[in-house]
Amino acid sequence: MKFIFSLYIICFSCFISLAQAGYPEPEKTETRLFYIQHSNNHNTYVYDVNLNGKVINQLEPINEYRIIYTENGIKRPLTTLQKSRAYGLIRVDSQPNLFTFRLAASNKLLFHLLVTKNEGAKIFVTVNTRKIFLEKMFIQLKAGLFSINAKADYVLFYGTDFYSGKPAMEKVLMD
Numbered sequence: 001m002k003f004i005f006s007l008y009i010i011c012f013s014c015f016i017s018l019a020q021a022g023y024p025e026p027e028k029t030e031t032r033l034f035y036i037q038h039s040n041n042h043n044t045y046v047y048d049v050n051l052n053g054k055v056i057n058q059l060e061p062i063n064e065y066r067i068i069y070t071e072n073g074i075k076r077p078l079t080t081l082q083k084s085r086a087y088g089l090i091r092v093d094s095q096p097n098l099f100t101f102r103l104a105a106s107n108k109l110l111f112h113l114l115v116t117k118n119e120g121a122k123i124f125v126t127v128n129t130r131k132i133f134l135e136k137m138f139i140q141l142k143a144g145l146f147s148i149n150a151k152a153d154y155v156l157f158y159g160t161d162f163y164s165g166k167p168a169m170e171k172v173l174m175d
Contacts, residue, residue, distance in 0.1 A: 023138075024069050033062065033113070033123045034159075036087060038139040042069040045078070045087040049113070049121040056115055061099050062089055124162055127170040131162030
């Protein structure tokens with residue numbers, strides 16, 4: 001029993017130590033799906049479900065924007081470059097109550113927007129074979145001379161386990 005408790009404490013401590021100290025958290029809203037932050041600054045890329053009343057907008061199911069904390073938290077749309085090369089979501093597939101997207105920066109990870117009557121809209125991803133209802137991502141960028149061609153060192157995924165509902169965190173090392 002002591003071993004299991006000690007293992008839990010170690011895992012929980014690692015989970016806490018990977019959190020981003022000093023990063024602002026965007027205000028939670030009823031439409032919030034998830035957000036992305038990175039190590040270059042505290043600006044945040046936000047993804048909210050786009051509702052017409054209580055129905056998801058079929059043409060544009062997700063509102064994407066950024067919160068620029070370096071300019072007093074002003075909200076602005078993604079730039080054309082951000083939308084087309086990095087943080088924009090590209091629709092891959094649509095089915096009733098399920099939309100599938102990928103980030104413009106990568107073909108490797110699929111984001112599934114699931115809509116249920118009981119829980120509303122949620123995004124889930126499969127990371128390291130684990131399904132997670134995603135709440136936020138943190139991208140640790142490699143140090144370099146120019147941020148234009150910034151490469152990710154690793155990505156942390158935070159949310160809740162799809163099956164158990166318990167807090168979940170997964171780390172993916174990038175090539």
